[in-house]
Amino acid sequence: MSGLVLYKVDASPPACAVRALGDMLGLAFDYENPDLLNLEHKSAEFMKMNPMGTIPVLKDEDFVVSESNAIMKYLLEKYGGEHRERLYPSDLRTRAIVDQCMFFNAGVFFIRLKVVVLPTILEGLKEPSPRQLQDVDTAFGVVEAYLENNKYIACDHLTLADLAVGSTAATIQCFRKLDAERFPRTAKWLDLLYEEPAFKKYIEPATKQLIEIMQAMQEKNRAL
Ligand SMILES: N[C@@H](CCC(=O)N[C@@H](CS)C(=O)NCC(=O)O)C(=O)O
Known part of the structure; x- marks a missing residue:
């Protein structure tokens, strides 16, 4: 224990x-x-x-x-x-950027996943609206912009921000696949995160499970 x-x-x-x-x-x-x-x-x-x-x-x-x-x-x-x-650098500016990304995830990005996934599972939602899909792409655009200067989201190495934002960026694809041509830095960054054994161990099965849950629930909800 x-x-x-x-x-x-x-x-x-x-x-x-x-x-x-x-x-x-x-x-x-x-x-x-x-x-x-x-x-x-x-x-x-x-x-x-x-x-x-x-x-x-x-x-x-x-x-x-x-x-x-x-x-x-x-x-x-x-x-x-x-x-x-390494994971939460004490340098004032770097830490502020890590926090910026984590607040973005909690306040915006993850919410855009939650407003589709929970209603699909619990409230009979048949499919995300065009507006909800557009909102996800807008959030991917923010991630793409955050990645402009570094290969990780907040600085030149992995931080807590990559775990927070990365877990949403991977799993949100259970209903909105990332367009790698439109968001190439995001696609590359996710590949990099999957090289981290700890990230892969939990995020990959969670994404697979969410894809299955979403497909099954959408089918069920459409048949209602
Ligand atoms: N900002 C929260 C989000 C937590 C959250 O919404 N978790 C979901 C599961 S992934 C949940 O508990 N949903 C149930 C609900 O909101 O009623 C965090 O980062 O912990």
Whole structure:
């Protein structure tokens, strides 16, 4: 028992980012898998831990924190050792850019995934609207612009920002495939991220699972 409990589901992009970081740091999580279809993440017990009713949630003994970006920063600060400086550089400007990308992911990019995937699974959505698809491409355009100066999203090496934004960029393709001709830097960057064993280990199966879930649910919803 490590004392670290992570509430997650396998297909969750923010949970995958946390798990990838955990691997990089050599952390062993005990997992709890709330059943989202049965709304276990909205139960009184769960909401007491995280009033947002979202996963991931981390318990470190008697301490509880939610929001993947906050969880990753906590884990890195507490357990990061030699990885701390590389993954969340202390240089003021570099750190500000890492934060910029992480806020973009939490506030914009991941939301554009969530507003399609959750309604497809839970509310009978048949397909994303043209506007929702356009919004994803606009977000890919932001990623493409962020990658203008470096091969990683915030600086010349991998940081927490790559885990956060990269997990969304890969999994959002369960309903909007990246156009590699229009967004070539983004395509190259994703290839680079897949070279990271920890990224590949969680993000690849999550993407496959989301593709299957989306196809099955869309078929079911169209037949209703
Ligand atoms: N900004 C949050 C997003 C968390 C989130 O929305 N997770 C999804 C699963 S991937 C969830 O719990 N959705 C259920 C809901 O919003 O009701 C984070 O990074 O942790």
